[in-house]
C-alpha cells in the first residue's frame with residue numbers, strides 16, 4: 001500500500017479528452033479554444049469575467065498592479081497565509097503590514113483591521129490595498145471588512161487561491177473584493193497542473209490583465225512596449241485540464257467536506273483535537289482538513305503527531321507559518337500576530353484529497369487515534385505492514 005499524501009490531483013477522462021483536443025488541433029500555446037472556453041465557463045460559474053493565468057501568484061501580482069500598488073506603498077495582508085499572498089507586494093516595491101487572524105475563522109480579524117485603518121489614517125499613511133485571504137477553503141468575514149475598506153477608500157484584493165467553490169452569504173469566493181485571485185496548482189480542489197485566474201467586475205481591468213499577462217504589447221504589429229509586462233498567460237493544454245475539472249467542482253467540494261466531517265466525527269471522543277471552525281456565513285470547502293491540537297489534553301504536540309503519522313506512511317503538514325515569523329519578513333510591520341502564532345503552532349492539515357479512499361481515511365484516523373492514546377514516544381505501527389501481512 002502506498003504512502004497517503006496530503007492533497008493530490010484528481011483527474012479523469014474528460015480532462016484527457018480536452019488535452020487530446022488541444023494536441024489534435026495543434027493549439028498547445030497560450031491562445032486557443034480551451035482557454036476561451038475555460039474563461040467563459042468560469043465566468044458562468046462565478047458571475048464575473050475571468051482571465052486564465054500561469055499561476056495564482058501571477059493573479060495576485062497583476063491584481064495588486066490593477067489596484068495601483070507602487071514602490072513605497074503599504075499593503076495590508078493577513079499574517080497567517082502562504083507566502084504567495086505577500087511576495088507580490090514586494091515584487092512591486094511596496095511594503096506589507098501583516099495583520100493577525102480572528103480565532104473564529106482563522107482569517108483577517110475585522111476588529112484589528114478597523115484599528116489599523118484608523119491608526120494609519122491618522123498618520124496619513126493608509127495602505128494602497130488590503131489583501132484578504134480565504135484560508136483553507138473558508139471565506140473571511142467580508143461584510144465588516146468591505147465596509148471598513150470602503151469607509152477609508154482602500155480597495156480589496158481577495159486571495160481566493162485556496163477557496164474555489166467556497167461561498168460567503170451565497171456569493172462565490174473570489175468575487176467579493178475589487179479583484180479576485182485563484183490558484184489551480186496541483187494540490188488545489190481543482191487543478192490545471194499549475195495555473196491561476198484573475199476575476200474582476202471591472203471590464204477595463206480584465207482587458208488590462210490580458211495586456212499585462214502578454215508582455216504589455218502595445219496595439220499594432222511593431223512589437224512596441226510602453227510599460228512593463230509579464231509572461232503570465234495560461235497554456236491552452238492546461239486550460240483543457242481546467243475545463244474537465246470545473247465540471248466536477250461541486251462533487252469535489254462535497255467530497256472534501258465529507259472527509260473533514262468524517263475526521264471530526266471519528267475524533268469526537270478524543271480530547272484536545274478539533275476541526276477548524278466552520279462559520280455559519282458560508283460554505284467552507286475544507287480544501288484541507290485542518291485540526292487544532294491542545295497538546296496536554298491530546299497527548300502530544302503537533303510536530304510529534306506529524307512525525308508519528310510520517311512513520312505510519314501518512315503525509316500531514318503544519319498550518320501555514322505566519323509571515324511575521326518568516327526570516328524574509330522579519331523587519332516588516334505587523335499588527336498583533338499572537339492568534340496566528342497559536343493557530344500555526346497547534347494546527348495540522350490531514351490528508352484531504354477528494355480521491356482519498358475510505359480505507360485510506362480509516363488508516364489516517366487509526367494512526368491519529370493510536371498516536372493520541374500511546375503518547376509522544378509511541379511508535380505508530382506502520383499500517384502498510386500490518387495490512388500487507390494480514391491480507
Ligand SMILES: Cc1ncc(COP(=O)(O)O)c(C=O)c1O
Nearest residue numbers: 055056057082084085161183185
Ligand atoms: C493563499 C495562497 N495564495 C496564493 C497562492 C499561489 O498560487 P500558485 O501556487 O498557483 O502560484 C497559494 C497557493 O499556492 C495560496 O495558498
